[in-house]
Amino acid sequence: MVEExxxxxxxxxxxxxxxxxxxxxxxxxxxxxxVFRFGRLMGDVRQPGFTMIRPVVDRxxxxxxQIVTMPVPAQEGITRDNVTVRVxxxxxxxxVDAAEALVRVEDYKFAxxxxxxxxLRSIIxxxxxxxxxxxxxxxxxxxxxxxxxPAIGWGVQIDRVEIKDVSLPETMKRSMARQAEADRExxxxxxxxxxxxxxxxxxxxxxxxxxxxxxxxxxxxxQTVMAVSAEKNSTLVLPIPVELLRFLERAAPVPxxxxxxxxxxxxxxxxxxxxxxxxxxxxxxxxxxTGAPVEPFPQDKAA
Numbered sequence: 001m002v003e004e005x006x007x008x009x010x011x012x013x014x015x016x017x018x019x020x021x022x023x024x025x026x027x028x029x030x031x032x033x034x035v036f037r038f039g040r041l042m043g044d045v046r047q048p049g050f051t052m053i054r055p056v057v058d059r060x061x062x063x064x065x066q067i068v069t070m071p072v073p074a075q076e077g078i079t080r081d082n083v084t085v086r087v088x089x090x091x092x093x094x095x096v097d098a099a100e101a102l103v104r105v106e107d108y109k110f111a112x113x114x115x116x117x118x119x120l121r122s123i124i125x126x127x128x129x130x131x132x133x134x135x136x137x138x139x140x141x142x143x144x145x146x147x148x149x150p151a152i153g154w155g156v157q158i159d160r161v162e163i164k165d166v167s168l169p170e171t172m173k174r175s176m177a178r179q180a181e182a183d184r185e186x187x188x189x190x191x192x193x194x195x196x197x198x199x200x201x202x203x204x205x206x207x208x209x210x211x212x213x214x215x216x217x218x219x220x221x222x223q224t225v226m227a228v229s230a231e232k233n234s235t236l237v238l239p240i241p242v243e244l245l246r247f248l249e250r251a252a253p254v255p256x257x258x259x260x261x262x263x264x265x266x267x268x269x270x271x272x273x274x275x276x277x278x279x280x281x282x283x284x285x286x287x288x289x290t291g292a293p294v295e296p297f298p299q300d301k302a303a
Contacts, residue, residue, distance in 0.1 A: 083168070
């Protein structure tokens with residue numbers, strides 16, 4: 001009798017252990033448990049931790065609540081300005097209602113992927129090429145709104161949408177490269193012309209200062225000579241000012257003309273020589289009376 005009781009207790013214990021093993025479930029922190037009893041959704045969503053279900057009649061489905069990163073396959077399309085492009089993107093979403101995600105849609109991940117592809121094609125057709133290349137933030141916001149409106153009814157929330165890459169045809173890449181090169185060359189020419197204009201203004205101001213102070217030109221010449229001599233050149237060529245050549249040209253006499261003697265300035269209070277009246281030498285007495293020349297004295301001949 002005792003043996004039968006012990007066997008019954010052991011059988012009951014084994015059955016209890018089997019039942020607990022079949023009914024016990026563990027829901028992880030990033031998951032939620034949805035229970036279906038005879039195919040009918042139970043109202044309470046099981047929270048993370050240890051939970052029990054009824055074996056055979058209950059089915060527990062675990063739903064991941066983490067943010068899912070889903071790449072969107074590259075989509076080809078024609079932009080509004082008739083350029084063929086190939087665009088791929090990435091979608092970040094998460095489940096906010098586990099029961100709705102299981103009941104409303106068969107496979108919410110596949111549904112989000114297909115909706116992202118169609119929305120991406122629609123965005124490509126509505127945008128210009130410049131918007132795809134430079135205004136991606138606005139396009140990302142538009143994609144997020146297009147995906148979030150239907151996904152919210154599936155218990156899914158779109159966290160973020162990003163356009164990863166925009167592939168262009170090779171001919172378009174070469175055209176854009178030539179355009180960028182031409183634009184850079186234009187800006188370089190404008191900058192060079194602006195620099196020449198500023199330099200010409202400064203040179204005009206310097207010329208005005210040097211014309212007012214001729215010594216400034218000589219100082220500038222000496223500075224130039226010092227700068228050139230610092231280069232350790234073997235030959236040094238000095239420029240001759242044009243004013244010096246003009247001065248020499250004015251000082252040189254004209255061929256066929258005799259140079260006039262320099263005019264001496266008279267002393268103060270002394271009349272010029274040409275204004276003085278010199279007396280004529282007196283005539284000898286014999287020459288005056290007879291008209292014959294007079295022989296000089298012997299001492300005069302010796303002198």
